[in-house]
Amino acid sequence: MLLxxxxxxxxGGIQAVKDVNLEVKKGEIVGLIGPNGAGKTTxxxxxxxxxxxxxxxxxxLGENISRETPERVVEKGLLRTFQTPVGFPKxxxxxxxxxxxxxxxxxxxxxxxxxxxxxxxxxxxxxKVCALLEQFNLFQKRNELAENLSAAELKLLELCRQLMAxxxxxxxxxxxxxxxxxxxxxxxxxILRLREEGMTFLVIDHNxxxxxxxCDRIYCLANGELIASGTPEEISNNERVKSVYLGVNENExx
Amino acid sequence: MDYIxxxxxxxxxxxxxxxxxSMVWKTENFxxxxxxxxxxxxxxxxxxxxxxLNIPFGLSLVSSVILTAFxxxxxxxxxxxxxxxxxxxxxxxxSIGLSWVIYGIIQAIVGPDIRTYGLETSRMIExxxxxxxxxxxxxxxxxxLSCVMALHFILTKTKNGKGFRAMAENRDLAQIRGINxxxxxxxxxxxxxxxxxxxxxxxxxxxxxxxxxGWQQILIIMSVAIVGGMGNLYGTMLAALIIxxxxxxSTIIVPTSYRTAIAFIFxxxxxxxxxxxxxxxxxx
Amino acid sequence: xxxxxxxxxxxALGGIYAMLAISLNVNGGMLGLWDLGVVGYFALxxxxxxxxxxxxxxGLGLPMVIGVIASAVITGLLSLFIGFTALRLRSxxxxxxxxxxxxxxxxxxxxxxxxxxxNVGIFGLEKPFQEVIPGSIYMVFFAGLVLAxxxxxxxxxxxxxxxxxxxYMRAIRENxxxxxxxxxxxxxxxxxxxxxxSSMVGVVGCFYVWYMSIIAPNMFYSxxxxxxxxxxxxxxIGNNKGAIIGAFVLIFVQxxxxxxxxxxxxxxxxxxxxxxxxxxxxxxxxxxLPQGFIAExxxxxxxxxxxxxxxxxxxxxxxxRRNVAG
Numbered sequence: 001m002l003l004x005x006x007x008x009x010x011x012g013g014i015q016a017v018k019d020v021n022l023e024v025k026k027g028e029i030v031g032l033i034g035p036n037g038a039g040k041t042t043x044x045x046x047x048x049x050x051x052x053x054x055x056x057x058x059x060x061l062g063e064n065i066s067r068e069t070p071e072r073v074v075e076k077g078l079l080r081t082f083q084t085p086v087g088f089p090k091x092x093x094x095x096x097x098x099x100x101x102x103x104x105x106x107x108x109x110x111x112x113x114x115x116x117x118x119x120x121x122x123x124x125x126x127x128k129v130c131a132l133l134e135q136f137n138l139f140q141k142r143n144e145l146a147e148n149l150s151a152a153e154l155k156l157l158e159l160c161r162q163l164m165a166x167x168x169x170x171x172x173x174x175x176x177x178x179x180x181x182x183x184x185x186x187x188x189x190x191i192l193r194l195r196e197e198g199m200t201f202l203v204i205d206h207n208x209x210x211x212x213x214x215c216d217r218i219y220c221l222a223n224g225e226l227i228a229s230g231t232p233e234e235i236s237n238n239e240r241v242k243s244v245y246l247g248v249n250e251n252e253x254x
Numbered sequence: 255m256d257y258i259x260x261x262x263x264x265x266x267x268x269x270x271x272x273x274x275x276s277m278v279w280k281t282e283n284f285x286x287x288x289x290x291x292x293x294x295x296x297x298x299x300x301x302x303x304x305x306x307l308n309i310p311f312g313l314s315l316v317s318s319v320i321l322t323a324f325x326x327x328x329x330x331x332x333x334x335x336x337x338x339x340x341x342x343x344x345x346x347x348x349s350i351g352l353s354w355v356i357y358g359i360i361q362a363i364v365g366p367d368i369r370t371y372g373l374e375t376s377r378m379i380e381x382x383x384x385x386x387x388x389x390x391x392x393x394x395x396x397x398x399l400s401c402v403m404a405l406h407f408i409l410t411k412t413k414n415g416k417g418f419r420a421m422a423e424n425r426d427l428a429q430i431r432g433i434n435x436x437x438x439x440x441x442x443x444x445x446x447x448x449x450x451x452x453x454x455x456x457x458x459x460x461x462x463x464x465x466x467x468g469w470q471q472i473l474i475i476m477s478v479a480i481v482g483g484m485g486n487l488y489g490t491m492l493a494a495l496i497i498x499x500x501x502x503x504s505t506i507i508v509p510t511s512y513r514t515a516i517a518f519i520f521x522x523x524x525x526x527x528x529x530x531x532x533x534x535x536x537x538x
Numbered sequence: 539x540x541x542x543x544x545x546x547x548x549x550a551l552g553g554i555y556a557m558l559a560i561s562l563n564v565n566g567g568m569l570g571l572w573d574l575g576v577v578g579y580f581a582l583x584x585x586x587x588x589x590x591x592x593x594x595x596x597g598l599g600l601p602m603v604i605g606v607i608a609s610a611v612i613t614g615l616l617s618l619f620i621g622f623t624a625l626r627l628r629s630x631x632x633x634x635x636x637x638x639x640x641x642x643x644x645x646x647x648x649x650x651x652x653x654x655x656x657n658v659g660i661f662g663l664e665k666p667f668q669e670v671i672p673g674s675i676y677m678v679f680f681a682g683l684v685l686a687x688x689x690x691x692x693x694x695x696x697x698x699x700x701x702x703x704x705x706y707m708r709a710i711r712e713n714x715x716x717x718x719x720x721x722x723x724x725x726x727x728x729x730x731x732x733x734x735x736s737s738m739v740g741v742v743g744c745f746y747v748w749y750m751s752i753i754a755p756n757m758f759y760s761x762x763x764x765x766x767x768x769x770x771x772x773x774x775i776g777n778n779k780g781a782i783i784g785a786f787v788l789i790f791v792q793x794x795x796x797x798x799x800x801x802x803x804x805x806x807x808x809x810x811x812x813x814x815x816x817x818x819x820x821x822x823x824x825x826x827l828p829q830g831f832i833a834e835x836x837x838x839x840x841x842x843x844x845x846x847x848x849x850x851x852x853x854x855x856x857x858x859r860r861n862v863a864g
Contacts, residue, residue, distance in 0.1 A: 354817025362810030
């Protein structure tokens, strides 16, 4: 479904990502792990075309998407979340989601001319959003500003928001960071349920327990290079992965 | 021929004026509008030393540059550092507010009179029987070139310089990979403000010293920074030379008051044709 | 009577700045564009109006209404060009381009004597309904006219803010990346709103011409732009009421200091101090009151569109209920 070929990126003197290859098949949950600064988020940014790659390309559903705009990629069904789930802090939870679908009200003239059909649209949109919020237990917070939510709620909101755009694959950037164990179980439940419904995931996280729980396969990055890949079991026993995680400090100061 | 010499001199001063601005833009990620007023501070310090305290010009120049560097760092620490977390928009408007404050203070002290450093008109250098360049102009060109070379050396050869380049590209990553961004940003502010002070003095040397110097220059400096490719230092130098030359050569055909407009026309052309600026980007 | 005329003049000027602040709030506040070209559209609108509606030798002598429409259209066209070149790129480009255009417009107005009569400017311009209203109370009438227009601007901007369009605009302001990540084409929207806001500023230019009854390049320094931004920051970015209050407060404070009696030798000192105070005010508000006098208000979507919940969904404890009041 998603194929990354020999992708590279450097900033100034630092090689952030170097010749990375990876593949995600339909219905899979694939993990991407590695110490801070390993280039995981840079890789995400390149896949979702927020950052142009210095070298290499990305294929999605058999098409080369390297030359598309980020918006077009979303239309095709590739959605990503962000490491810091800021979203729209000064919009309410409802607004955060209601802003997603394309609609008639989003024009200057239509704001003043097509009042009736806008209200109709808003109503349909509203019910859809409420149903989604209900599923994720955020319904009671619908009129709170997003900036007043807890970190875990923000992560859920982020997930909901991207779901509103009808994705086929979702790239999750650290969905578990800052989430307490109880909420983490919920998060796992949600992700697994979505997978049952046919969703595909590529997940970055530092919480290895979480990654091992949900992922079918895992890739490990360190200093921009892919150093290992395999099932959770293989990765958890891989010596290089262990050394990277234990010897973080030595690697970083180099 | 005269116009080309003038243009090169203008370009050299612009290089010094814009490099600091670009460095701050690269590392702090905001447009420091108050950079223009730092030119003004430097120029008036030199005036204070030379004309009021009667210190020789060379010494006045050096001490004003050093003083401006520290004033710049101090202002940054008082006004910018505390609001860094509030985002670049707040920083930007703080810098506009700071410009007003500096402008207001200097205006209250010195008043609206136009001043000069009272330097003797320097002799012309003759080549093949033609007067081509004055010692003063030559001094400015050599001084700027040595500044550029020194900066190039710092950026490519020293640890801090390399750190600056990494930080400019990706601050978070640089920090994670062990670069002390706090100390580095202090250096950036020092260098940037010092260069601004120097540019102010040189400008006042070639022309006159008046209150509007800061506001006039900041627009040209911003144009240079854009044309040079968004804080890319070598691009900025090239852009400064090109814009300086074209501003002065253009006065042959259009009225002098359109000089500034010429710089903006470059900006618009660059935005239309090569949004990434003159240089390719990549390295700082 | 004189006091009334004086106060009307102050209200008219405050109202003009309030209209500018509302227009700026549409793109600077709600959409988050860094537009430093306010004075440019302001000047362009004013000059377009003057050159079209004034009699020869300077103008074409067409009716006032056409002048006003032309001021909106011409500013709109210029901002379309500016927006097209600069809106695709990082926000700094927009800031510099708008700033630069504002300067170019002033430089052109200063130098092209044949068009604008240069630095001297054009005097004795006509005002609307000047024939019917007696001169002694004209300013009172004009203040009313400005306030009426301000009301219109406020209604328009508020309606926009409360619509799905307003929500979309605020989303772009909050986070362009995330807005892109949900598949929105933000460039087109930014361009539309940018042109709208600039045209609104252009029309305010006509009011300024009527207020001053002359037009000259020195009315259009970049301090106007900074004053409008300061008004918006003071009042509360994103809030239309705040924009109005900020503008009136700032104008009253600035105008009040002009009446402090000082010997002429201290006038530059005072001018310097006034600059210092404006600058410090901006810095202090940004640091300690970043929301301004009135923070942006949040209206529940449910109330705005009278949305009611389907029975099947309402199974919550009383907590969230009161928000649904409408």
